[in-house]
Amino acid sequence: MEEVLEKIKRFAHQSHGEQVRRYSQDPYIVHPIRVMQTCRQFTNDITVLAAALLHDVLEDTSVTREQLHAFLEEVMTEEQAAHTVSLVEELTDVYIKPRYPHWNRRKRKMKEAARLEKASDEAQTIKYADIIDNAPEIAEKDPDFAQRFLPEYLSLLKRITSGEPRLYKQALETVYSCLPESKDRH
Numbered sequence: 001m002e003e004v005l006e007k008i009k010r011f012a013h014q015s016h017g018e019q020v021r022r023y024s025q026d027p028y029i030v031h032p033i034r035v036m037q038t039c040r041q042f043t044n045d046i047t048v049l050a051a052a053l054l055h056d057v058l059e060d061t062s063v064t065r066e067q068l069h070a071f072l073e074e075v076m077t078e079e080q081a082a083h084t085v086s087l088v089e090e091l092t093d094v095y096i097k098p099r100y101p102h103w104n105r106r107k108r109k110m111k112e113a114a115r116l117e118k119a120s121d122e123a124q125t126i127k128y129a130d131i132i133d134n135a136p137e138i139a140e141k142d143p144d145f146a147q148r149f150l151p152e153y154l155s156l157l158k159r160i161t162s163g164e165p166r167l168y169k170q171a172l173e174t175v176y177s178c179l180p181e182s183k184d185r186h
Contacts, residue, residue, distance in 0.1 A: 001046055005053070007075045009033065012053045015061045023141035031133055032056060038129035042164045047080050048122045051087035055126055058092045065089065090116075090123035091130075109152050117159040124163030128171040131157070139178035150179050 012032055019028035036052035043049070050072070057063050065085060072081035094115060095108040103111075116127060131153050139146045153175045161168060 001044070004046060004075050005036075005049060008050045008053050008072075009036075011071055012057055015054075015057045015063045017061070019060065021137070023137050028056075028060075034133045035126065035129040038132055038167070039126060042125065042167055043122075045122070046076065047083040047087060048126065050076070050080075050084045051091065051122070052126050052129060054084065054088050055091045055130060058088055059096075087120065087123050087126065090119040091126055105148075109155070113156045113159045116156065119160065121162045121164075124160045125167055126163075127156075127160060128163050128167040131171045132167075132174045135175050135178045139180075143180065146178065147180065150175055 009029070009032075013027070013029040016028040020026060021028060021031060024030075032053045032055060035055060036049050039048055039052045054068065057068060058065060068088065069081055069085045072084055076084065093112055095103070095111040097103075097105075097108065100108055116124065119127070135150060135153060138149055154172075157168070157172055157175065
């Protein structure tokens with residue numbers, strides 16, 4: 001399994017190319033690796049771990065669904081590859097500004113939350129890990145944006161409740177601890 005995950009990590013890293021994390025300027029791959037490591041605390045399912053590594057590939061790179069599936073078939077069984085692609089697709093934002101320029105951010109986020117509410121337990125679990133990794137960095141590096149962003153995360157978490165329960169609790173605690181009001185109370 002480790003060899004397969006290493007190949008998937010290299011593919012994700014190559015797919016993200018020169019992309020860097022917005023606030024730290026670290027290579028983008030550090031984020032998917034942390035998301036995968038968080039998921040790994042609760043599962044050894046190769047499809048979940050692979051999807052965690054690949055969760056932003058379809059959304060943030062030029063890699064197509066077909067290219068992703070073809071790569072995964074080289075390193076996994078057909079069934080595993082199909083399930084991994086399905087999870088990545090569930091985690092790929094649909095209601096994005098370029099597709100819905102006439103909708104404001106609030107409407108797009110509400111539609112996205114409604115879509116994710118119907119996502120599989122595994123996809124929701126990966127989303128929790130994504131939130132756990134993103135929230136502290138945004139809160140620390142961009143407090144003005146965090147005032148809008150963190151409540152969006154809370155609204156989303158209220159809707160996506162069928163993933164791994166301990167990770168769900170950790171995601172909620174992470175977001176609450178990043179809110180400016182909670183910091184004022186401590």
